[in-house]
Amino acid sequence: xxxxxxxxxxxxxxxxxxxxxxxxxxxxxxxxxxxxxxxxxxxxxxxxxxxxxxxxxxxxxxxxxxxxxxxxxxxxxxxxxxxxxxxxxxxxxxxxxxxxxxxxxxxxxxxxxxxxxxxxxxxxxxxxxxxxxxxxxxxxxxxxxxxxxxxxxxxxxxxxxxxxxxxxxxxxxxxxxxxxxxxxxxxxxxxxxxxxxxxxxxxxxxxxxxxxxxxxxxxxxxxxxxxxxxxxxxxxxxxxxxxxxxxxxxxxxxxxxxxxxxxxxxxxxxxxxxxxxxxxxxxxxxxxxxxxxxxxxxxxxxxxxxxxxxxxxxxxxxxxxxxxxxxxxxxxxxxxxxxxxxxxxxxxxxxxxxxxxxxxxxxxxxxxxxxxxxxxxxxxxxxxxxxxxxxxxxxx
Amino acid sequence: xxxxxxxxxxxxxxxxxxxxxxxxxxxxxxxxxxxxxxxxxxxxxxxxxxxxxxxxxxxxxxxxxxxxxxxxxxxxxxxxxxxxxxxxxxxxxxxxxxxxxxxxxxxxxxxxxxxxxxxxxxxxxxxxxxxxxxxxxxxxxxxxxxxxxxxxxxxxxxxxxxxxxx
Numbered sequence: 013x014x015x016x017x018x019x020x021x022x023x024x025x026x027x028x029x030x031x032x033x034x035x036x037x038x039x040x041x042x043x044x045x046x047x048x049x050x051x052x053x054x055x056x057x058x059x060x061x062x063x064x065x066x067x068x069x070x071x072x073x074x075x076x077x078x079x080x081x082x083x084x085x086x087x088x089x090x091x092x093x094x095x096x097x098x099x100x101x102x103x104x105x106x107x108x109x110x111x112x113x114x115x116x117x118x119x120x121x122x123x124x125x126x127x128x129x130x131x132x133x134x135x136x137x138x139x140x141x142x143x144x145x146x147x148x149x150x151x152x153x154x155x156x157x158x159x160x161x162x163x164x165x166x167x168x169x170x171x172x173x174x175x176x177x178x179x180x181x182x183x184x185x186x187x188x189x190x191x192x193x194x195x196x197x198x199x200x201x202x203x204x205x206x207x208x209x210x211x212x213x214x215x216x217x218x219x220x221x222x223x224x225x226x227x228x229x230x231x232x233x234x235x236x237x238x239x240x241x242x243x244x245x246x247x248x249x250x251x252x253x254x255x256x257x258x259x260x261x262x263x264x265x266x267x268x269x270x271x272x273x274x275x276x277x278x279x280x281x282x283x284x285x286x287x288x289x290x291x292x293x294x295x296x297x298x299x300x301x302x303x304x305x306x307x308x309x310x311x312x313x314x315x316x317x318x319x320x321x322x323x324x325x326x327x328x329x330x331x332x333x334x335x336x337x338x339x340x341x342x343x344x345x346x347x348x349x350x351x352x353x354x355x356x357x358x359x360x361x362x363x364x365x366x367x368x369x370x371x372x373x374x375x376x377x378x379x380x381x382x383x384x385x386x387x388x389x390x391x392x393x394x395x396x397x398x399x400x401x402x403x404x405x406x407x408x
Numbered sequence: 409x410x411x412x413x414x415x416x417x418x419x420x421x422x423x424x425x426x427x428x429x430x431x432x433x434x435x436x437x438x439x440x441x442x443x444x445x446x447x448x449x450x451x452x453x454x455x456x457x458x459x460x461x462x463x464x465x466x467x468x469x470x471x472x473x474x475x476x477x478x479x480x481x482x483x484x485x486x487x488x489x490x491x492x493x494x495x496x497x498x499x500x501x502x503x504x505x506x507x508x509x510x511x512x513x514x515x516x517x518x519x520x521x522x523x524x525x526x527x528x529x530x531x532x533x534x535x536x537x538x539x540x541x542x543x544x545x546x547x548x549x550x551x552x553x554x555x556x557x558x559x560x561x562x563x564x565x566x567x568x569x570x571x572x573x574x
Contacts (some may be wrong), residue, residue, distance in 0.1 A: 150458065151457075160512070187473060
């Protein structure tokens with residue numbers, strides 16, 4: 013009995029800690045102080061994870077490319093982010109002569125603030141959500157939409173053709189894939205019947221035998237998750253969708269003209285966007301903070317949330333080391349001709365799943381529809397693209 | 409009427425005025441975004457979460473981006489030499505005042521049409537969804553049809569440009 017209460021306490025350790033600290037304050041200040049503490053925790057934890065992720069990414073990419081990666085600062089180069097942080101803080105802040113100074117200054121701030129806002133509605137463990145909003149999912153996407161504007165502001169205000177081209181590419185790509193991102197999430201809302209993220213997690217936190225009711229283990233959920241993952245990769249401008257930052261064509265895209273701490277803010281914003289979008293994917297499809305087997309429910313819930321989120325980050329890094337960059341027309345064709353129709357079909361299938369009721373029939377029917385549609389669309393799509401043997405002009 | 413309301417109203421009005429008075433088109437677009445954000449915050453201050461977030465998602469995420477794209481694609485971001493203010497600004501003022509008067513009249517009328525409501529109504533997203541596909545399904549479908557027609561029209565307009573230089 014003592015052991016189980018220990019694990020319950022460990023599960024709620026951050027809540028207990030917060031309440032303990034808040035307990036020192038007068039009663040009138042307590043609710044506000046609790047919120048402030050939670051915000052401080054979010055603002056401290058995620059940039060810390062960002063620092064860890066940068067070094068893991070550089071190490072991982074180096075491993076994929078058969079290099080060593082950073083290995084000079086600290087043991088195995090693990091203090092590299094500290095050196096990078098000091099470097100970016102002490103570097104000169106250069107604003108181009110003809111840049112639009114006010115907008116140039118505001119862009120990184122808008123990006124980081126809106127990205128941080130997204131974390132407010134993510135349930136990071138049992139009872140660990142900053143604001144349990146009735147329309148939490150909508151809030152998350154609203155904040156995501158606001159980041160697009162900051163990308164445009166950065167690219168336009170720099171008065172640099174590479175910045176502007178990068179920003180236009182980024183915004184066009186983000187708008188296209190945002191539709192897919194939203195529609196693939198709508199499937200989850202249709203089944204769980206709520207836009208509140210804690211409720212969506214609660215709906216998945218049930219077990220049949222050992223196995224959880226995560227949405228990824230249903231036909232529509234798997235299709236939705238794959239579409240969500242693709243759209244999330246494009247939304248965060250990660251490889252293979254990193255055309256906005258294609259260094260061989262655009263120097264660095266929309267943040268070409270940023271240096272020093274403002275550049276670091278952009279870097280931070282991009283990684284935080286990755287964390288938040290992975291966290292949302294975890295919440296929607298991978299059961300949020302719930303354990304993968306009913307035997308493992310004693311493990312603290314926040315370990316599962318952060319573990320799943322970091323696994324997604326690992327996949328992001330893996331893809332970056334593996335896949336080549338897409339061309340602009342391939343990117344747009346893929347979004348509008350394959351991903352969007354398939355996601356719309358997935359919505360229909362989800363509705364079918366909802367109204368066919370319990371039983372094995374809906375598994376067969378939904379899987380068959382999605383599989384046939386996938387194969388047909390892929391065949392027709394690749395026929396239009398005329399894939400064949402690569403022909404060289406001069407090399408043969 | 410709380411201090412928060414006055415702050416948000418000031419922000420919204422400042423954004424709107426800046427959108428009209430600034431000379432640079434992209435600055436105007438960004439100022440309009442500030443006005444949109446102020447409106448969204450006003451909705452949130454009234455406990456209308458759905459309306460507030462939809463305002464941010466649609467107006468900041470889509471409409472503002474669209475305005476900015478239109479400005480950049482039409483080369484309108486360069487400053488014209490003979491000023492940006494139209495000579496017939498008073499016509500615009502009259503139209504704006506007319507629209508404002510109609511809206512104000514409708515709002516003031518609705519106060520007497522609806523009986524006194526003391527309690528703040530609790531409207532969840534669920535209720536809005538049920539209302540949209542229940543009572544208001546016909547207007548919703550009409551709007552959907554209109555938007556589809558507009559999309560097809562936009563595609564046709566864009567296609568025409570491409571075919572011309574044969």
